[in-house]
Amino acid sequence: MSVDVRERPAETAIGGAVGAPQAERERPRLPTVDILVILGLIGGVYALARIAALWSAPLATHVEIDLSPAAIPGYALASVIRMAAAYVLSMVFSLIYGRAAASGAWAERLLMPVLDILQSIPILSFMPGVVLALVALFPNNNVGLELAAIVLIFTSQAWNLAFSFYQSLRTIPSDLREAATINRLSSWQRFTKLELPFGTIGLVWNSMMSWAGGWFFLMAAEQFTLGDKDFRLRGLGSYLKAAADSGDIGALVLGLFTLIAIIVLLDQLLWRPLVAWSEKFRFEQTESAEVATSRVLTALRRSALLEWLNETALPRVADELHRLGRRPPPRRTPAATRGIPLVGRTLLLVVFGAAALWGVYAIFRLLMTMTVEDWQALPPAALATLLRTAFALLIGTAWTVPVGVAIGLNPRLARRAQPLVQMAASIPATALFPVLLLLLIGLPGGLNVAAVALMLLGTQWYLLFNVIAGAQAIPSDLREAALIYRLSGWRRWRYLILPAVFPFLLTGLITATGGAWNASIVSEYVTFGGDTYQTIGLGALIADAANNAEFARLASGTLVMAGVVVSVNRLLWRRLYRAAEQRYRLE
Known part of the structure; x- marks a missing residue:
């Protein structure tokens, strides 16, 4: 299920269209894109290392x-x-x-x-x-x-x-x-x-x-x-x-x-x-006459490295998250109590109440001056x-x-x-x-x-x-x-x-x-x-x-x-x- 009800290929943030035509999928790869992606990753690691040195x-x-x-x-x-x-x-x-x-x-x-x-x-x-x-x-x-x-x-x-x-x-x-x-x-x-x-x-x-x-x-x-x-x-x-x-x-x-x-x-x-x-x-049922475009996004969709991540690594992560999040459909409950278990609500209320009381007391003492x-x-x-x-x-x-x-x-x-x-x-x-x-x-x-x-x-x-x-x-x-x-x-x-x-x-x-x-x-x-x-x-x-x-x-x-x-x-x-x-x- 997806919010967009139009018939269009499934697509993800970094990958290309899963159901794209065969001619488009066989389009020659641009190795320059993968090189730039790798250089960008190396540059990011180097920047983080420099910042870590400043932090320490x-x-x-x-x-x-x-x-x-x-x-x-x-x-x-x-x-x-x-x-x-x-x-x-x-x-x-x-x-x-x-x-x-x-x-x-x-x-x-x-x-x-x-x-x-x-x-x-x-x-x-x-x-x-x-x-x-x-x-x-x-x-x-x-x-x-x-x-x-x-x-x-x-x-x-x-x-x-x-x-x-x-x-x-x-x-x-x-x-x-x-x-x-x-x-x-x-x-x-x-x-x-x-x-x-x-x-x-x-x-x-x-x-x-x-x-x-x-x-x-x-x-x-x-x-x-x-x-x-x-x-x-x-x-x-x-x-x-x-x-x-x-x-x-x-x-x-x-x-x-x-x-x-x-x-x-x-x-x-x-x-x-x-x-x-x-x-x-x-959210629409008809294709827009004009859509926003990006050359960078088009180039990234042609990246073999990002396609591998999209087709191999990310699906495994998504499957694991789906397994962890799988649970039977919730029963109909009143809107006022839906979504938060009773014990969790009580504990949350106690924590918020204690923090609020302590904060009120501290601020009251401060304002008295x-x-x-x-x-x-x-x-x-x-x-x-x-x-x-x-x-x-x-x-x-x-x-x-x-x-x-x-x-x-x-x-x-x-x-x-x-x-x-x-x-x-x-x-x-x-x-x-x-x-x-x-x-x-x-x-x-x-x-x-x-x-x-x-x-x-x-x-x-x-x-x-x-x-x-x-x-x-x-x-x-x-x-x-x-x-x-x-x-x-x-x-x-x-x-x-x-x-x-x-x-x-x-x-x-x-x-x-x-x-x-x-x-x-x-x-x-x-x-x-x-x-x-x-x-x-x-x-x-x-x-x-x-x-x-x-x-x-x-x-x-x-x-x-x-x-x-x-x-x-x-x-x-x-x-x-x-x-x-x-x-x-x-x-």
Whole structure:
């Protein structure tokens, strides 16, 4: 069983079509492809060995960031490996968490509020506990700092992936679920043949957003200050931050150029092939007139080495996983208890309860040290950041919906726009913000305008990538039906486009809301050229508290921010989610 109901050859991520015509299968192999694959594997092993040497190096109390061009390649390699490690963790977490949250009403009520809270907590609020704990575990080398950077990047990549997969699982058509039950698919088969394929398009586009989000916060993850302690890792993010702090425009431009080069390379070698491959998982009954293509994917499908892996090694692994996951079909149980055994639910509840009680007690003791002035500063700061977030989301939605739909419905436009969108989304706005600030600081409300602009730069991409994914997932037969019934203009948007992209847009709005609040910590509190600029807001309050190691103010600001974000999600976005599940699910 597969999500795509068209008659097409079975195909996998790295192999060619299993049922391809004989003439195509006998096509001469391109040995150059296999050579490049082997060289790529050797290069990957060498890069990992170099990074392992850096990890095992003694922990330095102070690291000087070399701004010379010769340092760029090594810094870029280190950052890419950190990003890749964080992305792998994010994807594994998202698949497990999203599936667990969608397994039943009880799990959803428990896990989704936790995800709301996690995605609303700024990276600076994770930083003290993560950094200090991991450095204490590995006091004699860089392992703790490297793991801390990976975990911090993970917090900027994981949440939108988890929301995307959860949203996909909640909108799987009922007939496909019933077919999986009738065919007695094992847990592993249900995951690989129904759930993962149905969520692939959203995961691919949100993966691009996750990498863009990782680049956005890379500067904060590789170089951070906690009181009198200065933690730095050699990487592209710390290079850009050091260049911005020192006012070295030449080094800043060189770092941004390197980042753009990496983005273009990843687009050609990774994202464009994945977008083309994900086309086969579109839920439709007629073949699309135009589909995304990738020369790299075409070349990889001709690789004898990858074909051997696909036909020999991977099937053995899949058979073993299928054997482990085989179990009789579940009996009909109430939705509230389905998917999680009673003992497991009880144990999970006890663990969560104990952890929550301990956390409440620790935070209560910390908050008792705050002054009256500290408490009085919280409401106006929260209101100011809430207004900036609302403006940023309104502006972002106004332009990303029409542009995202245009890109998603037109593969030719997507081929041209995809790398440009990725470059624009991946360039850390914090590296450009000093220049933007210098242009606006002299105007009335200059810092407020600049803060909204930086929030917009950090959040609009969540909306755009999700809208593109939603438009790309519209079945071709529905598009053809719209043409047959001559739907155009507003009627086409009302009856076809908006209902189709609405669930994806909601996912983008939820993650963009959390992203806007996270971006407030770098948009409301800016250090450039030795000067500090800040305005009223929770982001500025949290950033100032983190820089001065005032953990009580940091905790209070984080709690208020999490409370506001969760309240908005519960009162607004979650209700719209239920409406999307009931009214706009494909059946």
